[in-house]
Amino acid sequence: MKWEKYTLITKTDAVDILSASLGDIGVEGIEIEDNIPLTAEETKGMFIDILPELPEDEGIAKVSFYLDSESDNTKLLEDIKVTLDELKEFCDIGDGVLIKSETEDKDWINNWKQYFKPFYVGDILIKPTWEEIPEDAKYKTLIQIDPGTAFGTGAHETTKLCILALEKYLKNRENVRVLDVGTGSGILGIAALKLGAECVFGTDLDDMAIDAVMENMISNEIGMTEFVAVCGDILTDENIMELAGYEKFDIVTANILAPVIIELIKTVAKHMRKGGIFITSGIIDTKEADVVLAFKKSEDFEILEINHLGEWVSIVAKKRE
Numbered sequence: 001m002k003w004e005k006y007t008l009i010t011k012t013d014a015v016d017i018l019s020a021s022l023g024d025i026g027v028e029g030i031e032i033e034d035n036i037p038l039t040a041e042e043t044k045g046m047f048i049d050i051l052p053e054l055p056e057d058e059g060i061a062k063v064s065f066y067l068d069s070e071s072d073n074t075k076l077l078e079d080i081k082v083t084l085d086e087l088k089e090f091c092d093i094g095d096g097v098l099i100k101s102e103t104e105d106k107d108w109i110n111n112w113k114q115y116f117k118p119f120y121v122g123d124i125l126i127k128p129t130w131e132e133i134p135e136d137a138k139y140k141t142l143i144q145i146d147p148g149t150a151f152g153t154g155a156h157e158t159t160k161l162c163i164l165a166l167e168k169y170l171k172n173r174e175n176v177r178v179l180d181v182g183t184g185s186g187i188l189g190i191a192a193l194k195l196g197a198e199c200v201f202g203t204d205l206d207d208m209a210i211d212a213v214m215e216n217m218i219s220n221e222i223g224m225t226e227f228v229a230v231c232g233d234i235l236t237d238e239n240i241m242e243l244a245g246y247e248k249f250d251i252v253t254a255n256i257l258a259p260v261i262i263e264l265i266k267t268v269a270k271h272m273r274k275g276g277i278f279i280t281s282g283i284i285d286t287k288e289a290d291v292v293l294a295f296k297k298s299e300d301f302e303i304l305e306i307n308h309l310g311e312w313v314s315i316v317a318k319k320r321e
Contacts (some may be wrong), residue, residue: 003066003103004073008084010094012036012061017091019063025079027065034061069102121163124191129219141194144219145187146212158281161307161314162255163191165279169251169316170195177201179249179271181234181264182256182282186213189227190220192251201244202229234271235263244271253279258287261315262294269300272319277304281314288313 010018012034019030035057067073077098084096118127118134125139129146166188170176176197180189183202186209192200202213213229232240249272254264261280268278278301283291285308292315295303301317308314 002069004069005064005066005101005103006077006080007062007064007099007101008094008096009099010061010063011092012057012059014087014091014093015061015063017087018093021083021087022063022065022080025083026076027080029065031064031066032061033064066103121160122167124163124167124194126187141191143187143190143194145185145190145216146219157309157312158255158283158314159187161281161309161312162188162253162279165307165314165316166192166195166251166253169277169279170197173250174198176250177248179203179244179252179268181252181254181268182260183213183229184209184255186216186227186229188253188255189213189229190216190222192253193222193226194220197251199225200227201249202227203232203234203240203244204229205231205233207231235260235267241271246270247273249273249276251277251279254282255280256282258283258291261291265291265294265298265301269298269319274319274321276319278317278319279314280316281312283313283315285311285313288315291315 008018015032015034019032022030067076080098084093084098087093088096116128116131118125118131118137120126120139123140124143125133125137125141126143126145127133129144133142170192173196176192178189178192178197178200180186180192180200180202183189183204186202189200189202204210204213210229210231213227217224217227230240230243232243234240234244247270252268252272254261254268256264261283264280265278272278280291288306291313292303292306295301295315295317300319302320304316304318306313306315
């Protein structure tokens with residue numbers, strides 16, 4: 001499908017009223033480009049660790065929207081022009097001229113798949129479901145994954161760090177129960193089961209992640225009783241806490257971001273057995289000190305090891321006996 005893109009160069013002060021006005025007349029979805037830094041509250045809510053370096057804000061913004069090129073957009077474009085003319089009477093929105101361009105006919109959801117190829121993490125071969133096993137592949141464990149729109153192909157440094165830690169702490173252990181917070185595609189839970197865990201309970205805030213987990217369980221021949229995944233926040237939702245259970249898990253994995261891990265340090269111990277292992281990653285090196293400090297302040301955990309891969313950090317801690 002091809003889309004017509006319409007862009008209005010305007011003032012940052014006018015973005016809100018423009019967006020609301022366009023929405024009122026039927027424009028679905030607004031794209032905003034400006035150089036205004038996110039507030040501390042916004043970054044906290046979005047769990048953003050790394051902010052882009054922006055040029056100085058000059059009060060200019062671009063407001064864009066997309067229309068199906070195969071539809072008759074004449075009436076909507078006329079309504080938009082009338083709305084812009086009305087807004088110019090009492091608000092500085094710039095010249096009010098829409099710049100039209102056309103996007104390429106691409107499958108944006110699936111085009112990334114051409115870059116996801118089979119790879120190894122230790123003795124584990126991780127491959128996308130649509131790829132064949134390489135003829136010269138040598139591996140002990142095979143994981144097939146299709147993350148869909150969820151996070152987690154396994155190729156990211158943070159996921160590799162977690163899988164390597166799972167391999168280490170699951171070795172020669174039986175009846176291990178794993179809690180995977182922020183399970184995404186379910187790759188860490190699947191890796192844990194392939195490495196010998198008895199069962200996995202995964203949580204994620206995105207219900208699309210739960211769909212991805214279900215599909216990946218099927219691809220890896222994992223039963224419904226082995227991996228239970230639910231949508232919800234184990235930090236705040238008492239129902240999710242109850243579903244997970246208390247003093248139950250031998251290993252907890254959390255490949256998220258530093259602010260979330262810091263919050264988990266305060267609460268996740270109640271779900272773990274004494275001596276349980278807490279494997280964390282998703283920590284950019286500039287946030288390492290913050291997470292280490294949170295662990296040191298905790299009465300529940302002692303740090304066992306800190307590992308680095310590129311600019312990313314994994315911290316493994318043990319729940320005190």
